[in-house]
Amino acid sequence: MEERRVSEAVIRRLPKYYRQLTALQKEGVERISSGKLAQQMRLNASQVRQDFNCFGGFGQQGYGYNVDNLLEEIRNILALNRTYKAIIVGAGRIGTALVNFSGFAQEGIQIEALFDIDPERIGQTINDKPVLALEEMEDYIRKQKISIGIIAARRSAAQSIADKMKVAGIKGIWNFVPMDIVEEGIPVENIHMTDSLICLCYHMEHSDGKRRRSNA
Amino acid sequence: MEERRVSEAVIRRLPKYYRQLTALQKEGVERISSGKLAQQMRLNASQVRQDFNCFGGFGQQGYGYNVDNLLEEIRNILALNRTYKAIIVGAGRIGTALVNFSGFAQEGIQIEALFDIDPERIGQTINDKPVLALEEMEDYIRKQKISIGIIAARRSAAQSIADKMKVAGIKGIWNFVPMDIVEEGIPVENIHMTDSLICLCYHMEHSDGKRRRSNA
Structure with missing residues (x-):
């Protein structure tokens, strides 16, 4: 299947399609029209068709989409059919x-180890995963061929940890520290839970009674 | 201070300004130009000025922004100067x-109790907060004047929990269940951590060596 250049907005919707189609498959639904799928996801039908067209389109006029096939295609596009090794700092x-x-294991993410600088934590295990000394991280990434680096460290250390991860060969960074990490050349996803909570409070204070829904 | 109608994109940036200015205040920085602030946050200076203009503008030509004042104004806009009571289902x-x-306590969010349907969990305490029976939730929300409902329950129960919360008088919902909850009339923030992880994997597979940075 040929892929065109895909916009970030479409990429952000793919996990939502993936979730919705997984739910439909579990319910035993075999096929679905773009209109019905759009309605369930509160999108419009032409947007759904356009999104899938970015990846070559999987629908058939008058029939709709085969749920199993569509889900499999989206799994392929999202590269969910493979396993990634991850560490947490x-x-x-x-x-x-x-x-x-x-939930990570379901998406093929295998957490191999944690790293910390606190001597009290080093040497412990959490959910059967070892907590190792931060100075061993780069060696570990290289030897164990770790592809995802998850950062849950102190703010002041976050960017330098990310830099070291990249040098050691990490392929992507998932950041939970409340600051935006930037690394040239590798993708970074920043999760800012507190930002979402703050936006919720803002909307609570400035609510005008209309429906509001936001995805963080 | 008079507020104009503010776009969702501006609202989403406010917590980032808040984080950056908090860091600057801790570092003892007293004033900052829109150019410098923009550079630190990887925005452009005119966007920063426009954003603050939405709320009346706080800068002074040739001087820049006073960090303490600006932070205080943003705290007011974000309604962070008050306390919210929350429950977790x-x-x-x-x-x-x-x-x-x-981190929630810092933003004025006080978790009062958890609710569950599992008899093994009901009656326990977690971090000194009681775990109560779900059937008591609506009474509890009314009597304790709870304003935020946090949902971390099973997917199949999530929407009906949200509906009950709203009827009982909850002012805003923070949803961690991997589906989009919608309630007419009250704000809902959906946190989909797995979506962010899936987008990271997508970018890792389709990386073209250019810088990528995303905020979930």
């Missing part, structure tokens, strides 16, 4: 919550 | 991670 509350979260 | 891994996360 920072074995504090967020790092611990992440290593305990079972 | 779902005392599983995500609910537990959230109640253990200290």
